[in-house]
Amino acid sequence: MQITPNEVVGANVDGIDVATLDDAGFAALERALLQHQLLAVHDQCLTPESFIAFVRQFGPIDLHVLDQYWMDGHPEVYVISNIVENGRPIGNAREGFGWHSDLNYFSNPTAVTVLYALEVPPEGGDTMFADAALAYSALTAEHRESLRKLTVRHSYQLLHASRPWLKLMTPAQVARTPDVFHPLVRRHPAIDREGLYLGDWASVRLQLPDEAEARAAQERLLAHMVQPEFRHVHRWRAGDLVLWDNRTLMHTATEYDRERYRRHIWRSSVRGEVPLGAFDRSSAIDVAGRA
Ligand code: SIN
Numbered sequence: 001m002q003i004t005p006n007e008v009v010g011a012n013v014d015g016i017d018v019a020t021l022d023d024a025g026f027a028a029l030e031r032a033l034l035q036h037q038l039l040a041v042h043d044q045c046l047t048p049e050s051f052i053a054f055v056r057q058f059g060p061i062d063l064h065v066l067d068q069y070w071m072d073g074h075p076e077v078y079v080i081s082n083i084v085e086n087g088r089p090i091g092n093a094r095e096g097f098g099w100h101s102d103l104n105y106f107s108n109p110t111a112v113t114v115l116y117a118l119e120v121p122p123e124g125g126d127t128m129f130a131d132a133a134l135a136y137s138a139l140t141a142e143h144r145e146s147l148r149k150l151t152v153r154h155s156y157q158l159l160h161a162s163r164p165w166l167k168l169m170t171p172a173q174v175a176r177t178p179d180v181f182h183p184l185v186r187r188h189p190a191i192d193r194e195g196l197y198l199g200d201w202a203s204v205r206l207q208l209p210d211e212a213e214a215r216a217a218q219e220r221l222l223a224h225m226v227q228p229e230f231r232h233v234h235r236w237r238a239g240d241l242v243l244w245d246n247r248t249l250m251h252t253a254t255e256y257d258r259e260r261y262r263r264h265i266w267r268s269s270v271r272g273e274v275p276l277g278a279f280d281r282s283s284a285i286d287v288a289g290r291a
Helices: 023-036 048-056 132-137 141-147 156-161 171-175 211-225
Strands: 002-005 011-014 038-041 074-081 110-119 127-131 151-154 180-183 185-187 194-196 204-206 231-234 241-245 249-253 264-271
Touching: 002 023, 011 023, 023 038, 023 241, 038 231, 048 074, 048 110, 048 264, 127 132, 132 141, 132 194, 132 211, 180 185, 204 211, 241 249
Parallel strands: 011 038
Antiparallel strands: 002 011, 038 241, 074 264, 110 241, 110 264, 127 231, 127 249, 151 180, 151 204, 185 194
């Protein structure tokens, strides 16, 4: 396994086939993920079954709320794509826009996301990552201290309402998505990292007595976090398998010419632990959220 670190965060991995990794190989990859937080494993050739089997090694897979984009016969795979087959979109063409951490609106948000690219545009459609821990550590000690006890409301229903092109939520989808509250400063359960756990005001709301003040403070923190010095841009190649730790990284999809190019990506999300606050130094658990 050849591991080549990126400049800011993450690493490229070559020389492995994730479908045939033995236990020692998987353990080495899991360690590399903890160390680098983001891995781009090149030149993979996966079936839905081998993709799911790989992801399951990190822990239980959480199914996405929007069941209309589950892969037929494989609900563990959420399809991100602008391809239309027989008049029917095979996936969600507008998933992942806006800085976020995956499934943040669940009480146990995603620990690890895995994306696998089958087709990608020759330009655009990159995925950008921001190292929320690096950004947090760059704040003054006084500022960090002032943020440590704050909480944030995360609402899938607000997120859905901000995307009017989506079908109305079904009663089952509504029942699955009550609002949750997570610490603003989230501590990684297995390594010594604390980062800002945030998102856009559209669905993520810093809790302060004054809403206008909360919004302004949140927007300032987000702008700080996504500055180029904390960012890595992943330029996709078909066959890339990209996995990252959502506890202290945030990410966003970026635009491409959907009329001209095809993009087809499989995604699976590994359930994590209930987020630990910076003030909550309770016992560490392992990376997959197992107690
Ligand atoms: C996501 O946010 O899960 C998808 C990112 C992408 O498609 O670039």
